[in-house]
Each structure stands twice: as C-alpha cells, then as structure tokens.
C-alpha cells in the first residue's frame with residue numbers, strides 16, 4: 078500500500094516473452110489469439126476518441142499512466158497540497174490544476190475523474206464526482222462504511238455513470254493468469270482459496286505514513302479489514318463469486334499504541350477471516366499490519382489444479398495437478414495494452430492495465446472490469462469482517478449490492 082514502485086518480485090512477474098509460446102501451445106489461456114493481432118497494432122482499441130480526465134491526489138495518484146494512453150488526455154489535476162499539484166502536472170504533462178476536487182469537478186471539459194484521495198474520503202469524493210455528471214475511478218477501497226456502499230449503488234443506478242475501483246490485485250500478472258485459467262476450466266471446481274494482504278507497519282504509531290505535518294493521517298490505526306480488497310480481489314477477480322458469510326478474528330500486539338487510541342476505535346492490527354461464498358466455497362482471507370510476512374498473494378485450490386503464487390516465506394510460483402498448463406513462468410499479457418503502455422508498472426505490473434481498462438471502458442461505452450458491483454463485492458465483506466472480529470468471531474451475513 079505504500080508508494081511502492083516495482084519490487085524485484087514484481088519485475089520478475091513481468092513475464093518473459095519466451096513463456097508465451099508455451100502458454101499458446103498449451104491452448105489453455107483464452108484470448109491469446111488477440112496477442113498476435115495486438116502486436117501488429119499500436120492499440121487494442123480502434124478509436125481516435127480521447128477521454129478527457131482530471132486526476133485528484135498526487136501521492137499514489139501520480140503513479141499511473143494516463144498520459145501514455147492514446148485514448149486519454151489529462152485536462153487538469155488537483156491536490157490540496159501545492160507540491161503534489163506540481164508533481165501531478167509534471168507527471169501527466171498537464172498545465173492546468175485546481176486547488177481541490179470540489180473545484181475540479183466544476184470544469185465542464187472534464188468527463189471522468191480519478192480519485193486518489195485517502196481511503197475514508199473515497200465514497201464522499203466519488204459521490205461528488207458522479208453527482209457532477211462525471212465518471213469516476215477511485216483507489217481502493219470503494220468505501221469504509223456499509224451505508225456508503227448503499228449510497229454508491231444508488232448513485233450508479235440513478236445516473237448510469239461508470240465507476241471503477243483501481244484494485245491492483247486484479248491486474249497482477251498472476252491474477253490475470255489465474256482468471257484466464259479459471260475461464261478455461263483448468264481448475265475444475267475451485268472450491269477453496271487463501272487470499273492475503275500482509276503489509277507490516279501500516280497504521281502503526283511509528284509508520285511514516287501515519288503522520289503528516291505533525292498530525293495523524295487517515296492511516297493511523299486503520300482497521301485492517303477496512304482495507305480488504307487486495308485479498309478479496311484475488312478470489313472475486315478470478316471467479317466472480319460473492320462472499321456471503323464471514324467469521325473473523327482480530328489481534329494486536331500489546332505494545333502498539335495505535336491500536337489503543339485511533340479515530341476508528343479499532344483494536345486490531347491484524348485480522349483473519351473464514352468466508353463462505355455464494356457457490357458454497359471456502360475462502361481464508363487475511364489482512365495483517367503486524368508481523369514480518371509481506372505481499373498481496375493467493376493460493377487457489379481446484380479439483381484439477383492448485384495454483385500457488387510465490388510468497389515472502391519461500392513458496393515458489395507453482396501449478397500442480399492434471400489441470401496445470403506446462404508453463405515455466407507466467408505468460409506475457411502486455412498484448413492487452415496499447416504499445417505505448419507495454420512496460421513494467423507498479424504493483425505487479427497492474428498500473429498500466431488499470432489505467433487502460435478504465436479508458437477503454439469509457440471509449441467502448443461498457444462497464445469496466447472492476448465496476449461498482451465488483452468493487453462493493455470486494456469491499457463489503459471486509460467491513461462485515463471487522464464487525465465480526467469485534468464480536469469475537471460471530472458469523473455474519475454480507476449484504477449483496479448486486480443488481481436486483
């Protein structure tokens with residue numbers, strides 16, 4: 078969740094081209110025929126249309142590739158902080174800035190806004206953007222209160238505007254690979270998954286990101302399960318199923334004061350949940366701010382294939398079972414991107430894909446991959462998990478935000 082660029086593992090996850098041949102030969106990765114087509118073209122999109130975007134939030138929000146997408150033009154940027162406004166203008170080669178999101182949305186020229194403000198502000202800011210008649214993409218999570226999930230659903234259905242959540246796990250190269258294997262039936266029945274996001278130090282008293290200018294930031298004492306989407310996204314982003322029942326436990330180290338006094342009244346530094354899905358499957362879903370393990374990763378267990386992502390504990394990338402394709406490494410998915418964006422990017426190579434998917438959805442007038450329904454399906458189980466942990470692990474139902 079930090080402003081990380083590529084880790085060594087991320088760089089390795091940018092797959093060697095040689096592996097593509099194996100994937101193609103295996104015939105198990107659907108859509109690969111698109112690769113040859115895209116390689117001859119500059120862009121998978123056949124349109125000259127340019128989506129006019131505004132970008133808000135010059136921390137994490139400055140690590141995307143809006144200026145590189147041939148179908149996008151950055152018309153204005155905004156941050157409350159002048160230094161970050163400047164940084165955004167330089168990064169996206171844009172000469173217009175506004176002092177706040179609230180001012181930026183008055184610009185009639187802008188048709189879509191990227192909201193990369195702090196997590197507790199996403200719902201309010203996305204609602205403000207959509208209320209102004211503009212499409213929105215936000216950083217994760219979609220919201221941190223269930224009531225806001227209802228408001229976002231209502232706004233989407235009232236306006237018909239598009240919303241996307243920039244869930245990085247969805248376009249981690251391993252997640253794209255698992256999704257394609259799932260679509261091709263390689264897993265058999267995928268009946269159990271272990272999905273986890275371990276990021277030691279987030280929200281702790283001594284974490285640099287917990288403080289700005291001598292004041293506590295939104296990260297100070299943040300409940301781990303208010304930030305569940307890097308974990309839940311690794312199941313929902315692969316199979317599309319919904320998490321319906323949640324039982325969660327929480328823990329905190331005794332000597333960490335951030336978990337004793339924070340605006341969230343949150344007593345947990347780390348949480349682990351057991352969740353049931355609408356297909357009767359099991360999911361073990363964790364978010365840890367404590368300990369030493371690190372990473373956004375999953376293990377997917379099917380009747381014909383078990384897929385292990387590499388872990389900080391030494392588990393190597395492995396595909397086991399009769400459903401396993403003969404890959405020595407991951408396929409190269411860069412054919413899904415315009416040529417100008419086919420390079421390494423943050424969080425497992427996901428940033429270029431997230432950028433392009435939002436733009437492509439608007440150009441093609443279709444729902445984006447992690448649309449509002451998927452985003453709330455990834456976010457709400459964590460909010461319910463936090464309540465379950467406060468009740469000592471009581472199993473609770475997760476409300477559905479899907480279309481009736």
Ligand SMILES: NC(=O)c1ccc[n+]([C@@H]2O[C@H](COP(=O)([O-])OP(=O)(O)OC[C@H]3O[C@@H](n4cnc5c(N)ncnc54)[C@H](O)[C@@H]3O)[C@@H](O)[C@H]2O)c1
Nearest residue numbers: 078134136137155156157158177178193194195196216245
């Ligand atoms: N892997 C991931 O998906 C990932 C990684 C890092 C951060 N994030 C998320 O991205 C978001 C941003 O993270 P960050 O580290 O940059 O947070 P941050 O708190 O450092 O930055 C948020 C910025 O938003 C600006 N802002 C707030 N309200 C505004 C307004 N009304 N108008 C204009 N600007 C406003 C602030 O001035 C601040 O610079 C967070 O929600 C975070 O959780 C996600």
